[in-house]
Structures are given as C-alpha cells and as structure tokens.
Amino acid sequence: MAPSRYVGLLAFVAASILPSGVLALWPIPTNLETGTTALTVSPSFYFDVQVEGAPADLYEAVDQAQYYLETDQLGRLVVGRGANDTAALASAKTLSCLQLSLTSSATVEPIASEAVKPLGTRSEEYELTIPADGSTATLTANSTLGLYRGLTTFNQLFYYYGGVTYTLLAPIAITDTPAYPFRGLALDTSRNYYPVTDILRTLDAMSWVKINTFHWHITDSQSFPLEVAQYPELAMNGAYSATEVYTESDIQYIVQYAGARGIDVLMEIDTPGHTAIIGATYPDYVACFDATPWATYANEPPAGQLRFALPEVMNFTASLLVDIANTLPSCYISTGGDELNTNCYVNDTLTQMQLNSTNTTLNDALSTFTQTTHNALIATGKTPVVWEEMVLDWNITLSNETIVMVWISSEDALAVVEKGFRIVQVPSNYFYLDCGGGGWLGDYPAGNSWCDPFKTWSEAYTFDPLANLTESQYSLVLGGQQALWSEQSGPQNLDPIVWPRAAASAEIFWSAQPGGTPLNVTEALPRLHDIRYRMVQRGLNPIQLQPQWCALRPDACDLTA
C-alpha cells in the first residue's frame, strides 16, 4: 500500500489525466489506488455479510447501501453526463458481489455501540478492494463501524448512465482511516425549532461524508424544546409550542438513528448563560430575566442567566444535567459556558446577598457551580465539554479530562491547548455557517452579520487544525466541526445553508493527516460538486456552489482559468 503522502499526488494525477469528475470520493481516503478499467454493477449485485452474529444495524446499513446503489443514478459531472462512456461499458466486466468481513481480532458489536465509545477508541478504518475482472469485491474492518464507513465509500464509487451503474476506475484499492477522532456538526434547535424529520435527514447527510458527532445545542435562552421527565415544566413553559418539543421518545429515536449511522449525539445544555427561558418555569433561578435594555445583559435577546451562585440553582442544574445525561449513551455532554454576562449579576439582589454572606467572588462561585455540575456528570461516567471562555475568561477548576471547544477565533486554540486541555475546533471565522446572513435585530437596517462575511466552503476548507501549535500539542486536537446557529435559520433553509459546506470540515478532519499532504481547494472542488449532486439525487437540498456550466467543466471557473 502506498504511504499516505502519495495519495494527494495520485488524486491530483487522476483529476488531471482521467476523464474529469470521476474521482468522486468525499472525504478522500487515506490511501487510494485506481486503475483505468470500466466495470459495471450487476443488476443482481448483492452484499455478502460474512460476519458471524452480525448486529441488526449492520444489516440495515447493507440494505441502505443497496438502496443507494440502485437509486443514486448519478450522471458523471462532465458535458454529456456520461454519454461518452457507453463505448467503454459495452465490453466491461460486471461486479456481482461485495463481501463484508471483520478482522479476526474484532469484537462483533452494533455500529451504534462502537459509535459512542470514547474518542480515540472507536475503530473507523476499513479496507476496500474492487478487482477489475468482476470477481468479488471485499470490504474488511476491525469493527462494524469500520464496515459502515467502507459501505459509504463504496456507494460513492459509481455513476449511472442509460440504465447502467459503473465505474471507469477499476481496479480500486482503498485503505482508509480518519485523521481525527472528532468530526462533528453543531445545530442550534433553540432559536428556531427543527422537526425530527429534519434532524434525521441531517444525520443521513452527515453519514454520507463520515461525520461522526452531532453536537446538539438543544436549548438556549429563546426556547427549551427538550422534554425532561423529571422537569416537564421546562418544555411545557419553554418550548415555542406543544408541538415544537423533542419528546423523550423523539430523543431516543434520534440517538438510535444517529448511532446506526456511526454518529454520536453530543448534547449541549448551555449553562449558566443562555438560559433565560428557564425563568419561565423557575423565576427565582434566573437573574436579569427578560431585563431591558437586553443589550446590557446579554449578547442577544432575551436577557436571563442562571443564578449560579445560589446553592439551590447549583443543585437544580446538576440534577437537570444528570437526568438528561442518563438518557443518552454518549460518553460526553456539553455544559456550554459561553458568553456569560457579568452585568446580569451586578444588581441582582439574590446573587449579591449570596456572594456577600459567603464572602465569595463571582468567579469563585462559578468555579463551585461548574465543579458541582461537572462532578455530578463525571459520577455518571460522562466527560464534560465546555466552550473556550470557561478556561480563557474565568479562573475556575476544571477536570483535565474536560474537552474545550474553540469558537471565538481560530487564534484562541493555542491558549487553550497551552492550558493542557483537549480541544475541538469550531472557529467562527472559518466554521460558522450562519455568518454573512445580515443583521437580524429589529429597527437596525444597517446591521450586518457579526461574523461577516459568509464562510464559503473553500474558506472553511483552508482551515488548518494545527495552526500555531507545536507537534507535541497536536494530539490535543480531537477534531472539529462546522456549526449552524439558528437566529435566521429553520427547517426552511436547513439543507442549503448547511450543505455541502459542512462537508468541508468533514474532509479536513478525516483526510488531513497531520504532517501529510495539505488539502487543496482546486483538487477538491470537482469532488465536492460530485458529492453535492449525489446529495441532490438522494433528496437533500444542498446549495449550488457554481453555475452548472462550471460543475460540468472542472477548473474552467477557477479565478485563474
């Protein structure tokens, strides 16, 4: 097998000398060898699962792969969409079977079980071989999750024209392993609500590009759409309506659906800021509740933050977090911690009384609050995740195991890493999908997006996860993700604002091996077009990246063409 640095070169060569647009894999595998022989897929093609005691979700994954193979019907992105391939296909051999098997050392578990193991202990790698002579193709892995990733790649290998599904690149040999263990997508379902079907569709799309974490920012100051059995009033008083709620069974269904697609659900209950709506149920627990002018007390309306200094609020929050965490299989849960506004507490009588009576500072109260909530979570086996302010803006005690998400700027990663924490890269200046949508506050027509301009896929794609870090710090970078904050988004624009852009980070954190060949936007664009058109074929609504004229003519719409 070629060393990994050879791969970028091979991909580049393929894009140059082969019929353009044929190399459609996304994310690009670690090692890829292709030939130049046409091979068609037999109408009676089948997947042969040679896995003793294979779990149900592996069979479901195979059924899904079979469905995509039959229904993708994606024409190659060239003028004519594959009409010129007909001659080559006339004499092509036919592929009839892909055999799936696990390595001898593997333990047979459901995909969903492997998907929620601790970061760094999941096995996602696989090996896929497709001979040119029509003999059985093989897919092997160390886990069912690895087989699932391999099936995803297998589905991306084929085009369709005139009733025939085929590749022009046989034989194909792939070995593939992700560069980073955390490859996520964050979605805010509080500012605006998304029906369950939208989330399921998003999970499907995530799985197509091997994203393995759904960071679910489920609650915020605007609404609390999460049904919690022990605290039903939070959703009753805090959801936008009785139908705009994620019920306990919704959550379980989503978690199971995600797991079967190799996706871990990392839920975030943002505290102690971003919690105004809790005041609709527990007014005594929330300071500056709906106070005006809101801009004095919060980054956006409505104002309102937990009175974290109060023991009863600490206990309530710990209990709430634990109750939620206990319903989720993930090893991780985020307690948020961003944008805490101290003005909210300056004139808050209950907070000031508490601080005075205990001779405590706000900072120390926050530390106690965070230790209380985090220790409760750690006791249930969870590892807490927080936003960067918890380590950069406050002097509080956090477990070394805590994972820190960098969001304000890519420049902040170094400072967090220097404190010894593992990080997830969500830099707003590369990865915020909502930037560039204009200002949304009322009576402010001149207002622009706070994080202008729009982050194009290619801008996101140039993000270097290891920038400014020393080699010894590399291992602290767990991965990263793009994020959709929903002030101006909802089910109506979910697909086009997220896709295919969110595929940019998916490839960075799968394919950009530290020290390997850097990713290249020019090489990537035709492949991104390809996965986008495949997404359309599967019923998603990803935005057009360029005029179709450009999509059919790789490089013709480059700035320098």
Place this chain on the structure above:
Amino acid sequence: MAPSRYVGLLAFVAASILPSGVLALWPIPTNLETGTTALTVSPSFYFDVQVEGAPADLYEAVDQAQYYLETDQLGRLVVGRGANDTAALASAKTLSCLQLSLTSSATVEPIASEAVKPLGTRSEEYELTIPADGSTATLTANSTLGLYRGLTTFNQLFYYYGGVTYTLLAPIAITDTPAYPFRGLALDTSRNYYPVTDILRTLDAMSWVKINTFHWHITDSQSFPLEVAQYPELAMNGAYSATEVYTESDIQYIVQYAGARGIDVLMEIDTPGHTAIIGATYPDYVACFDATPWATYANEPPAGQLRFALPEVMNFTASLLVDIANTLPSCYISTGGDELNTNCYVNDTLTQMQLNSTNTTLNDALSTFTQTTHNALIATGKTPVVWEEMVLDWNITLSNETIVMVWISSEDALAVVEKGFRIVQVPSNYFYLDCGGGGWLGDYPAGNSWCDPFKTWSEAYTFDPLANLTESQYSLVLGGQQALWSEQSGPQNLDPIVWPRAAASAEIFWSAQPGGTPLNVTEALPRLHDIRYRMVQRGLNPIQLQPQWCALRPDACDLTA
C-alpha cells in the same frame, strides 16, 4: 375615506394599542380603517361573484381564495398563538359572504388580459368592506385584476385558532391602489436551471404580495434553456440537458399561470453580451467564444459575445427576439445590454474586418445593432427594456419609449432619468438577493461576494425609489424589483433566498406613495413575520428572519429594546 397620509399613522397606532401582530397585511393598503370587534368566518362562508360574464380566471381566483381561507390556519404571532382570543370569539358575529362586483364603468375581461396591458393602464385598485355585524362583506373594483388584488388582501385578514377562523379588527374598510405600476421579481434561470414547478410556486408567492411582473432572465452565457420553434438548436446545444429546457408549452403554461395571478411575464434575452452559449450552435456569431483567460473577456466564465457588428448577426438576433416576443402576450421584452466587454472584439478578426470595411466604430455598430433589434420588436408591438449601460456607457440611439433598468448602483438612477428615460429600480446595493453568498470562483478561497454584504429585508426596505430625483422626474420611475442571480442558487435554495425578502420591494412599490408617509422598518417587521408564517403555512420555504421568540414578541428584539 381617510386621506392616504393618515394610513401610516393608523397602522402605527394599530400595532401599538391592539393585540400585537393582528395587522398582518402585506403590502399595507393605501387606506385602512379597522375596528376592535371580533368576527368569525362561517364554516359555510362563500364568495358571491356578482360579475356578469365573469371570466374563468376570476372563478379560479375565487376558488383559490376559498382554499386559502380554509387551509391557511395561521395562528396569530403572539405568545399562545391566539389562545387568549377564545373569549372574544365566543360571542362574535359570523361572516358568511363576500360579494364581488365591478364598477359600472368596468369592462369585463380576464385577469390575465388586464395583467398584460401597458404599464399605467392596468387597474389594480379595489375597495373592500367587512361589516362587524356579520352582514355581507363587499369587494368592488374597476377590473377583474382589481378584484384579484382585493381577494389577496381578504385572505390576509384572518387568523385561526382552535377550529375558528377570525379577525379581531372588524369592521374593516380598505381602499387600495398601488403607488407604482411596475412591481417585479427577477429570476435568472440560465446559470442554474429551475424546474417549471419552482417557477409556478414562485409566481404564487409573488401574487400573495401583489408583485405584478416576473422578469425572467431566461438565457445567459452558461445555458440557453429556452426552446424556440424557429431555432431549436439553441436549446438542444445550449441547455444543460434535454430535461433542463423550458419548452414552448412550458412557456405558455407559465405565462397563463402568471396572468391568472395578475403577473406579466417580462422575458429577457440578454444581448449582445451574456450570449456565449449561442456559440455552441452558431460559432460564427460569437466572438471570444470560451476564450481564456476568461477574466479578460467577461465578468464571469465563459467568455463569448455576439458579433453584433456583423449584419447576419443583427438579422439573426432580431429574428430570434421577434420569434420569442411573438409567443408572449406582454407589451414588453428585455434585450439586456449589460456588461458588454470590448476586449472581446479587439482581436476578433470578423468584427474588425466588418468595422474597417464599413468605416464604423464599435459604438456605432452597437447602435445599429440595437436599432435593428429594437425596431423589429417595436414593429411587433413590443416596448424594449434594457439595462442601464445601454444609455450610460454607450452613445446609441434608443426610442424614448425604451424602459431602462438601473442595477449597478442606486446612484445611477438620476443619470438615466436625466436622459428622459423611464426606469425600473433594481439597484444591486439594495435589491440583489444573491449578494453576500461569498465568492464562487474556483481556486479563490479568500474571494467574497462582489456585492457584499447580504442585503437584508430591512436594508432593502429602506430603499427610496425617488432619492435624488426632482418631483418632475418622479413619473419616470415605473417601479422596481429585487433580483436573484443564480450563480450560487438553484431549486434547492430558491424559496429561502428569495422569501420573504422579495416582499420588501413589493411593499415599497405598492405602498410608498410619493410624498406620503415614509415606510418604517419597525412598523413593518411584525407584518413581515406574519406574511412569512402565512407563506410557510401555504407550503413555501421562506427563511426565518429572527428567532421565533422575537416573532412572537413584536419589538422585543429591536436593537434598542
């Protein structure tokens, strides 16, 4: 009836003292008087068409209004969505009938006929009265088109909660007439193709906010999706595929569908620039065809412009335009004329030979070309429409009747008007819906949108159609429109990128009477939320303007709240 300047004040008062969110009309009528009495719509409500010889499209419009009345089921945008209205509704009178009639002087014609009359001669005004006592409501107008506009308003008056459709504002008296005759929406279907169903859905949405012109930028350099009977090769060689074509019957269906909704289809065949794809059929007619580097010859790839100096190209273009114009009922057709790049002709042998042999300049050849094509169109009864460069960048002879679209900047309107031409306002710095989407060229990750930033609805809404003009010039402003250019758009994001933003110009050009009360973004936002949620209810996918928390609490998310 109150004078028109009273209306803005009344609307403002209503938004302040009545239950918030009830005044949901968009665009706001010229004169509006409302009471405070609850009135429910009878389950057996019917429309009584008292129009002798009423045309079929009026009956269809009534059926549509009945359908919306029954299915909109829009809850008021307040916390509880109308749950608190139940008490007031218990004793409310019931409305059973809306009677439609024409004034005695009216000629009975189809809506579609009135909709394509010359600008300034269509009658869109209407009078709508809804008594508070449950007696018959009345809608009168001078034309079926006016009745259609009144039905649109009628549908916006009602909310739904718990099985009851109602208003809290009876009695209601409205007289309404548009401020400007041209209120459009421009869509580019060449850079990317939109299926016919997307265009029909867009026409529906346009009708909901009384937009009366669909400016169809149907062809450009990237694709020629228009089937022309006399020139079938243009689409055969120029459409993205055989299925991405607007056939002659598609065009007729769209025109009829638009007409029945009070919408004139203004088709644009952009010439002599923006025509590269014609070179796929007539290579001799196109200079710098697909020349590289494209940036030398065109604003975007591919390069290629008609060799307008050649007599055979003039004749071909005139013939093509006339053949297309003859299939359309509109009085208007656009010949484009933007972004003509002179570099394309500097080394073009055929053009230079022609100029030399006739001792003609490029400018004079363009004048001859334009006169040839325009005179041919005028002979068929059409009035040509052009982009601003035709009068600002070139010294060519144009009929005084020519309508000029201002697009490069709102600052350019004055210069065009000073030349005596009527204008349509499409300023990119307010009205381009594609701005802010980031750069789309390949190999240019740092590239941003040329017309950054994103134009929010409220920014667009502050546009003053008469800015910099003297009162004597006001009548030259026919109206205006927002525009979607499709380099980065397609069916996948059509709804959310256009709606509800395109409602901004719809209201400006209906409601902003010259010299009347200026429009106000703070007053407008709750109404825009309302029409947006109604659009969602009708199956459109307009983007969220704010978190729903804000939509339910008018003004709470203002910058200054």
